[in-house]
Amino acid sequence: MSRDAKKASSSNGAILGFEEKLWKAADKLRNNMDAAEYKHVVLGLIFLKYISDVFEEVHQELVNDPEKLSDPEEIDEYKMRNVFWVPSKARWSLLQKNAKQPTIGITIDDAMDAIERDNVSLKGVLPKNYAREGLDKQRVGELIDLIGTIGLGDKESRSKDVLGRVYEYFLGQFADAEGKKGGQFYTPRSIVQLLVAMIEPFKGRVFDPCCGSGGMFIQSEKFVQAHRGRIDDIFIFGQESNQTTWRLCKMNLAIRGIESKKVRWNNEGSFQNDLHKDLKADYLLANPPFNDSDWKGEMLREDIRWKYGVPPVGNANFAWVQHFIHHLAPRGIAGFVLANGSMSSNTSNEGEIRKNIVEADLVDCMVALPSQLFYNTMIPACLWFISRDKQNSKFRDRRGEVLFIDARKLGVMVDRRHRQLTPEDIKKIADTYHAWRGEPIDEQKIEYTDVLGFCKTAKLEEIRKQNHILTPGRYVGCEEEEEDPEEFEEKIKKLTAELAEQMHEGIKLDEEIRKNLESIGYELGTEV
Numbered sequence: 001m002s003r004d005a006k007k008a009s010s011s012n013g014a015i016l017g018f019e020e021k022l023w024k025a026a027d028k029l030r031n032n033m034d035a036a037e038y039k040h041v042v043l044g045l046i047f048l049k050y051i052s053d054v055f056e057e058v059h060q061e062l063v064n065d066p067e068k069l070s071d072p073e074e075i076d077e078y079k080m081r082n083v084f085w086v087p088s089k090a091r092w093s094l095l096q097k098n099a100k101q102p103t104i105g106i107t108i109d110d111a112m113d114a115i116e117r118d119n120v121s122l123k124g125v126l127p128k129n130y131a132r133e134g135l136d137k138q139r140v141g142e143l144i145d146l147i148g149t150i151g152l153g154d155k156e157s158r159s160k161d162v163l164g165r166v167y168e169y170f171l172g173q174f175a176d177a178e179g180k181k182g183g184q185f186y187t188p189r190s191i192v193q194l195l196v197a198m199i200e201p202f203k204g205r206v207f208d209p210c211c212g213s214g215g216m217f218i219q220s221e222k223f224v225q226a227h228r229g230r231i232d233d234i235f236i237f238g239q240e241s242n243q244t245t246w247r248l249c250k251m252n253l254a255i256r257g258i259e260s261k262k263v264r265w266n267n268e269g270s271f272q273n274d275l276h277k278d279l280k281a282d283y284l285l286a287n288p289p290f291n292d293s294d295w296k297g298e299m300l301r302e303d304i305r306w307k308y309g310v311p312p313v314g315n316a317n318f319a320w321v322q323h324f325i326h327h328l329a330p331r332g333i334a335g336f337v338l339a340n341g342s343m344s345s346n347t348s349n350e351g352e353i354r355k356n357i358v359e360a361d362l363v364d365c366m367v368a369l370p371s372q373l374f375y376n377t378m379i380p381a382c383l384w385f386i387s388r389d390k391q392n393s394k395f396r397d398r399r400g401e402v403l404f405i406d407a408r409k410l411g412v413m414v415d416r417r418h419r420q421l422t423p424e425d426i427k428k429i430a431d432t433y434h435a436w437r438g439e440p441i442d443e444q445k446i447e448y449t450d451v452l453g454f455c456k457t458a459k460l461e462e463i464r465k466q467n468h469i470l471t472p473g474r475y476v477g478c479e480e481e482e483e484d485p486e487e488f489e490e491k492i493k494k495l496t497a498e499l500a501e502q503m504h505e506g507i508k509l510d511e512e513i514r515k516n517l518e519s520i521g522y523e524l525g526t527e528v
Contacts, residue, residue, distance in 0.1 A: 019169040025146050027173075031139060039174040040244065041135065042143065044127040046166060047251045048111065049147050051084045052092035058083050075118065082257060084122070087114040096148050099141035105131035108140070121261065125250040171213055171248070176418075187212060187287040187337070188373055190411075190421035192219045195285050195335040197430040198365075198385060203233040204282030207327055209270040210320075211238035211263060214249035216285040221258055237262040237276050241269035271295055271319060276327070284324050284334035290379060291339050292316040308356035312348030317341070322353070325362060325386060333364070334386040339379050340368070343470040355468040358402075358460070362386050365403040365433055368472040370411040372419040380408075382472075385433070396438030402463060403436045404472035405429055405455045452477050 062072040090111035108130040240246040246265035295316035311319040364387035
């Protein structure tokens with residue numbers, strides 16, 4: 001992607017085209033409705049259109065079967081094909097037929113109920129409040145007509161991942177519209193892609209204990225597919241404390257056929273009620289809330305997870321870090337986003353906890369990110385990579401070393417407020433990490449070397465001298481400036497000539513000011 005990437009991409013990383021046109025049309029219909037509320041109206045209908053399209057394609061095949069061996073209205077015919085059963089009252093054709101009726105809200109709610117009743121995996125997931133009084137039914141009807149213009153679940157659309165692109169684009173746009181609240185359910189695509197590219201979740205258990213709308217799982221699946229792996233080789237586990245966000249996640253995974261029975265919700269959240277207590281994950285990916293002060297830490301002063309120190313009640317950063325470490329398998333690796341303060345804070349025992357984690361030789365890599373990557377905060381962030389086994393035979397022995405990468409200068413502005421990492425940026429950072437670990441890059445052995453101003457491998461002794469502060473800028477140094485080809489003498493001559501000219505101009509201006517003042521009866525004295 002070129003540096004004028006903003007011409008080709010939106011702020012959430014989707015390629016501009018029909019997704020943008022569809023969003024603009026849908027956003028016009030929003031009128032004065034709050035984005036947080038409208039999100040569920042739109043995405044629920046998009047989901048309904050998708051599963052109806054997939055169903056209708058199989059239904060038509062069964063109807064057209066010349067041997068008539070199958071019943072098109074038999075639920076098992078669809079289940080054996082891993083397709084959601086859509087009852088007749090929930091099919092898109094019926095909704096479209098009734099789109100202009102004042103009872104369309106009731107019709108949609110009944111459709112959602114019927115689908116949940118016949119598909120156990122969707123129980124409690126779909127939005128069912130389209131009949132509420134405050135929702136403009138005329139606009140709902142117009143929205144149905146709009147969504148009805150695109151194919152989402154037919155074979156050709158599935159091959160192009162039309163729904164995935166629309167859903168991801170809309171999630172990003174809603175996150176933008178909601179501002180700070182948007183960050184609660186959506187992590188910008190380029191950050192997720194970077195995390196996944198770094199830790200390479202090919203095979204095993206993938207865990208996100210604050211999973212939002214499921215972006216980490218989606219990108220993990222895409223990574224496996226892109227590298228000709230088998231989707232059946234990864235198993236996802238997740239937890240989310242916001243029920244509406246959890247519903248978005250379940251729908252997001254369902255439309256891609258990703259098994260999500262281990263993605264769970266409860267009000268208490270991962271700290272107070274860990275729903276995967278015994279899980280030891282091979283890969284952990286997460287973007288927890290930054291600097292969360294409302295995590296009820298006072299109730300967890302003696303928790304088994306605080307192996308490296310008790311986290312402060314007023315900030316959950318190191319509660320999250322230790323929660324992640326607790327859930328890693330003996331050879332597990334974690335990649336997660338945290339606020340920059342986590343790299344250097346020494347308040348309320350945080351410095352001691354960080355020191356203990358560093359001394360346990362768990363920190364593998366630290367990446368400083370550019371600012372303005374997130375929808376919910378302008379606070380600069382960083383990526384932590386934790387490895388349980390740095391002697392891991394898959395890679396070289398990295399014990400006693402940490403890689404620091406300063407990526408603050410990377411990325412492009414895609415609008416006035418948002419920056420995005422390009423595919424080239426992501427590859428540059430991930431390749432640096434992989435070369436450092438001793439992996440081949442594009443099937444070639446590349447020797448890692450420090451790059452002044454960008455990356456440096458540091459021994460634990462050097463980190464101790466920095467008081468266990470993990471800010472990459474302290475280690476990578478400053479990029480060397482290109483030498484000025486002008487000789488010093490020439491430069492001085494040029495500068496003094498410019499100064500003389502400016503001083504001469506100053507004298508002329510002083511004289512002009514004096515004359516102007518005298519013309520209106522004021523004389524400028526010569527004494528100071």
